[in-house]
Amino acid sequence: MSPRADAVRNRAKILEVAARVFAERGAAASTEQVAAEAGVAIGTVFRHFPTKADLLAAIMKDTLAALATRAAAPQATLAGVFTDLVASAADRRSVIDLLPGLEVAEALAQFRAVVADLLTRAQAAGEVRASIGVDEVMALLVALCQGALRGGWSPTLQRDTLAIVLDGLSYPGRSMAEAEG
Amino acid sequence: MSPRADAVRNRAKILEVAARVFAERGAAASTEQVAAEAGVAIGTVFRHFPTKADLLAAIMKDTLAALATRAAAPQATLAGVFTDLVASAADRRSVIDLLPGLEVAEALAQFRAVVADLLTRAQAAGEVRASIGVDEVMALLVALCQGALRGGWSPTLQRDTLAIVLDGLSYPGRSMAEAEG
DNA sequence: TGACAAAGTGAGTCTCGACTCATAATTTAC
């Protein structure tokens, strides 16, 4: 027997609303808020997602999958992914707190793989220097998103900080970092 | 009459312990934890800091002041400040959550002024391109700290991401950011 | 040393949020 129609509808509605609520009010927003805004009883939320952590993980998984899909498009570029991500973080539409090690590993790995591909292509095109690895790129991506999210970066600030980081990715060498102890 | 000696001692002890506890376990650590580790009763903590937010604000204020002092040293450089901050964030020794608008404004402004000075000098020395402003530098600083804090960056990753960003600060132009819509 | 005010104590209150479960309402299968 397939799942009941109302169950499917409610699950989708809860996920959609929860993503918005947690993005707006932070992961500390209560499950009751989510239930109220989704128009269901709190018990319904817990039937679909036995734990608040499960709900957050489901959202992260969806978000990462959507990002991976967008980044896997033929015309996608590394710079484009950075721009998109930072904009959506500043907008509080995605990228909740990274809850370490919670069922999201697989989705994260997939996204990472797509970024790795974009990086390779950018390097082949001479847009990014060869010495840079995926780890650094992912780290910078997360850092910029956290900054944009918590700092509420304006579009101008997003553009300017991104320009700096992207330039750093392409710059030939002479890192200032060597210049100090 | 000057304040009692034990009161002064306890206040200092609480601040010291609280900074460590919140850095290690996050701002969600309970006030009881702090009291226990400081060896005082919970009422004592609340006597000195009527609210948990007051305690966090006091810590942030101290931290920012210490940072400003270190960054104001004659031999300090912009690259050095970036390196120090990211290392201490990764180490969870400072930089708690930025609680928006809470008595920290003044301390933040002071730190920002010191960074502005370092930036001006770096630009005069030709180490950073002239088009960059303090806002971008502060934004990148916060972003990198958040990333290092939540991502638990290894020393290697700290060095590599920092090198990229610092290179971006000095790079002459040709931002990749223009290359997409 | 005595007296008093400042500071310390910690059990208790209060609020809030995660999670449960007995019961009611729906949906589906036939």
Place this chain on the structure above:
DNA sequence: GTAAATTATGAGTCGAGACTCACTTTGTCA
């Protein structure tokens, strides 16, 4: 249309943590 199973409901439980306060202890000053 009806039975049976699935799902929805929401008041209630439970625990945690911020904060209070009546009372005790301690430091200070004369």
